[in-house]
Amino acid sequence: MSLTKLFAAVCLALVAVLAHADCVDPKDTYESYNVVADPTQDRPSEFYVLSYSWAPSYCAQKGGQRRPGQKDYLQCGGKAHFGYILHGLWPQGSVVKPNDYPRACGGDQPKIDRALLAKYFCMTPSVWLLQHEFENHGTCMIDQHLRTPEAYFDKALTLHNALHLPSRQMTNEAQGKAWFVLHNPQLPEDSVYFDREAKEWRICYDRDFAPFACPRPGEQPGGQSGNGDANACPVKGNISAKHRKLYFEPSHPTYASVVIDFSKGERCFDNVEQALAAGWKKAP
Known part of the structure; x- marks a missing residue:
């Protein structure tokens, strides 16, 4: 490796470490995040979806800032300010029947170590949500090697870091899709859609994690x-x-x-x- 490439790699690693540190808050002490997983719904899966929610809207629904120790403190009351956050990486059903998706394939899971979860707080600032996402979606990953907390979240983080996300909330599908495609040339136009009910932006990937045209839910x-x-x-x-x-x-x-x-x-x-x-x- 050349010195220039080595220097660039070190700089990127340093940026990642600093960003991680910015999202960790010692006042975020919520511990009751190991809830019982949803009932098992094991199904074959053919593709994936990344789903993004707008943190300020979620926090507004919760009625203002959260206090230290509360479930949503990191996202809604901590020192970091979040815009679009990753709700989750979800294995989906078949291409022709996407709503028949797998869920909680491994049943209830042990509580994940907070020290491991801290690495992903800039992506998903909630220990409760991270635990929930692994139990209900990570245990259903098509690749069996991705069915551990760290492997699942690392894959989600890799996909997340490859995206440029809007800095303001977007709810118009046509305008939002145009924005995503313009700022993320790797995304085909129809690999992005806006779920009007959940008010979340979703991006579709095939089983090899290449973006592709979304089979529309419903x-x-x-x-x-x-x-x-x-x-x-x-x-x-x-x-x-x-x-x-x-x-x-x-x-x-x-x-x-x-x-x-x-x-x-x-x-x-x-x-x-x-x-x-x-x-x-x-x-x-």
């Missing part, structure tokens, strides 16, 4: 949501037998019969502009 093949709402897929992106990428608006006479198969690369677009930008053409 949608079944064909663009229909679980409750049969046709508006779940405003514009259907279908790939024909001749490999032509065509989009269908609700006004198209065959719109209702068009079936979307995410596993084949077919898409569900929010609007025509999005379909055109992705290189799809209007169905004749």
Whole structure:
């Protein structure tokens, strides 16, 4: 290794150590974070999601700053100020049925050492949330080698550190997706979406942790949501037998019969502009 590369590596390591130190607060003494895991729901998993929440909104819902020793003190009352934080790294279900996801695959887990968790406070500033995420999601990682607390959180931290996150809250999906793609060239446009119910930004990765187009939660093949709402897929992106990428608006006479198969690369677009930008053409 050249001296220049060695110096750069040392500098990056020093920055990581200093950032870690900035997120540790000696007043954060909450200890009752080893709650019972959710009931086991072991399922096959084909991809992952990183989910980000806006810390100030969460803290506002809790009614102001937390006091030392309370569950949310580090996130809401400590010396560090957080914006978007990692809610979790979640193994998902199949590409065509993402809502059928695994959970708590190892059952209830022992309490994780706080000294180990401190390494991840800048990413997820809550011992309770870190414990919860490992028990309910880390124990279900596709790669068996990632089913220990340190391996699971290290993988999440690697993905987290590779992202540039907004410094302000974003709730408009089109604007937010444009921001993420502009500032994170490694992300395909449809690898990012905004979950309106949870008010969280989510990024999809395949089983090898490469970002890919998200199978949208709540949608079944064909663009229909679980409750049969046709508006779940405003514009259907279908790939024909001749490999032509065509989009269908609700006004198209065959719109209702068009079936979307995410596993084949077919898409569900929010609007025509999005379909055109992705290189799809209007169905004749």
